Amino acid sequence: MSTTAPGPVITAVIGDRPVPVHLAVGALDRVGALVAGAAAGDGVIVVVDGGVPHAGARVAASCRDAGLRVAVEAVPAGEASKNLGELERLARAAARAGIRRRDAVVAVGGGVVGDLAGFLAASYQRGVRLVQVPTTLLAMVDSSLGGKTGVDLPEGKNYVGAVHQPEVVVMDPAVLATLPPRELACGFAEVVKYGLLEGGDLMEMVAAWPALPGPAAEVADLIRRCAECKLAVVSQDEFDLGRRAILNLGHTAGHGIEAAAGYGGYHHGEAISLGLLVALRVSEHALALDPRWRDRTMDTLARHGLPVTLDPSVDVDEVVEIMSRDKKADGRALNMVLLRAPGDVLTHQDPDPAVVRAAIEELRS
Numbered sequence: 520m521s522t523t524a525p526g527p528v529i530t531a532v533i534g535d536r537p538v539p540v541h542l543a544v545g546a547l548d549r550v551g552a553l554v555a556g557a558a559a560g561d562g563v564i565v566v567v568d569g570g571v572p573h574a575g576a577r578v579a580a581s582c583r584d585a586g587l588r589v590a591v592e593a594v595p596a597g598e599a600s601k602n603l604g605e606l607e608r609l610a611r612a613a614a615r616a617g618i619r620r621r622d623a624v625v626a627v628g629g630g631v632v633g634d635l636a637g638f639l640a641a642s643y644q645r646g647v648r649l650v651q652v653p654t655t656l657l658a659m660v661d662s663s664l665g666g667k668t669g670v671d672l673p674e675g676k677n678y679v680g681a682v683h684q685p686e687v688v689v690m691d692p693a694v695l696a697t698l699p700p701r702e703l704a705c706g707f708a709e710v711v712k713y714g715l716l717e718g719g720d721l722m723e724m725v726a727a728w729p730a731l732p733g734p735a736a737e738v739a740d741l742i743r744r745c746a747e748c749k750l751a752v753v754s755q756d757e758f759d760l761g762r763r764a765i766l767n768l769g770h771t772a773g774h775g776i777e778a779a780a781g782y783g784g785y786h787h788g789e790a791i792s793l794g795l796l797v798a799l800r801v802s803e804h805a806l807a808l809d810p811r812w813r814d815r816t817m818d819t820l821a822r823h824g825l826p827v828t829l830d831p832s833v834d835v836d837e838v839v840e841i842m843s844r845d846k847k848a849d850g851r852a853l854n855m856v857l858l859r860a861p862g863d864v865l866t867h868q869d870p871d872p873a874v875v876r877a878a879i880e881e882l883r884s
């Protein structure tokens with residue numbers, strides 16, 4: 520059966536190649552047509568998160584309907600799957616399924632599967648086509664876009680990886696209906712980040728957002744706006760040599776808090792919620808940011824169940840210590856992203872560590 524698929528809602532140009540983003544309810548069932556239409560490949564390996572087998576089955580069925588040879592591999596849900604052992608298992612499954620240079624890897628899941636299957640696509644037979652089908656809010660607005668792929672080592676997160684752009688990204692916002700509230704909120708922390716980076720009506724839309732996930736048509740619009748924001752940055756700086764650093768707003772303090780709280784503490788988006796508040800307070804001191812932006816952001820984050828106070832068990836000295844370790848090897852710079860106003864962003868800032876420490880300390884009250 521051939522239904523004419525609507526066109527992409529965004530076509531970014533990264534390097535010299537277009538990256539179309541399709542975003543619509545029901546788009547899961549059109550993945551096969553998009554893969555088959557994009558090149559002459561006739562085989563795909565669908566790598567699917569164990570938490571969304573139904574989404575994987577629909578994508579696989581659409582690929583079969585499009586006349587593709589299809590292998591399906593499930594990956595156990597969770598960050599622990601983002602490792603070299605799992606990469607080897609998938610690469611061998613691809614080899615046994617006869618996946619060749621011109622075939623494609625289709626990643627169906629959140630950021631874990633996107634990063635893992637993305638790195639499979641980057642490295643298998645020195646690189647095959649990649650299709651990202653993100654199923655979490657975080658993956659839709661962030662991890663499926665921009666081409667960063669990789670796996671973790673015991674020594675550190677994302678320590679082995681590559682930049683490998685997807686040839687198409689397919690988002691079906693209807694899948695968010697099954698995403699647990701905590702995961703939705705974590706994705707929303709990144710949405711708040713985009714609101715601050717862009718300012719203007721995106722910031723207003725984020726501040727006024729109703730209970731998550733929100734009305735279907737508006738969710739699609741919000742995702743599109745955030746995806747446009749990320750892709751606009753990536754298309755100027757694919758390899759993260761300059762401007763792409765603005766995407767780290769809230770992430771220097773956020774990573775420090777995430778690491779100091781340890782395993783079982785904050786999820787990434789929760790730590791970013793706190794990291795954004797630190798970045799805004801430091802921006803008030805360093806760049807005279809109007810304090811009402813921090814107040815408004817705090818209200819927005821709290822309203823969606825994100826933390827706005829720091830757990831008392833987290834050691835502030837340790838957070839600052841991790842933040843200063845987390846820098847490039849150039850002296851003592853904390854290397855933060857700060858704002859003069861929403862939409863007016865400065866990267867590579869080196870604020871006074873005492874001000875940063877006070878901003879984190881303040882989260883305890």
Ligand SMILES: NC(=O)c1ccc[n+]([C@@H]2O[C@H](COP(=O)([O-])OP(=O)(O)OC[C@H]3O[C@@H](n4cnc5c(N)ncnc54)[C@H](O)[C@@H]3O)[C@@H](O)[C@H]2O)c1
Nearest residue numbers: 570596597629630631632654655657658662667694697698
């Ligand atoms: N490549 C990048 O640029 C980039 C950017 C940000 C984050 N990341 C990476 O992304 C990962 C985090 O991604 P995540 O937050 O999507 O987490 P995740 O992939 O672990 O998914 C979160 C949980 O949601 C479940 N799930 C996924 N989709 C679902 C759905 N539709 N319904 C119900 N359950 C569903 C998963 O099984 C999992 O348990 C981290 O490894 C991080 O390093 C990468």
Ligand SMILES: [Zn+2]
Nearest residue numbers: 709770787791
């Ligand atoms: Zn993040």
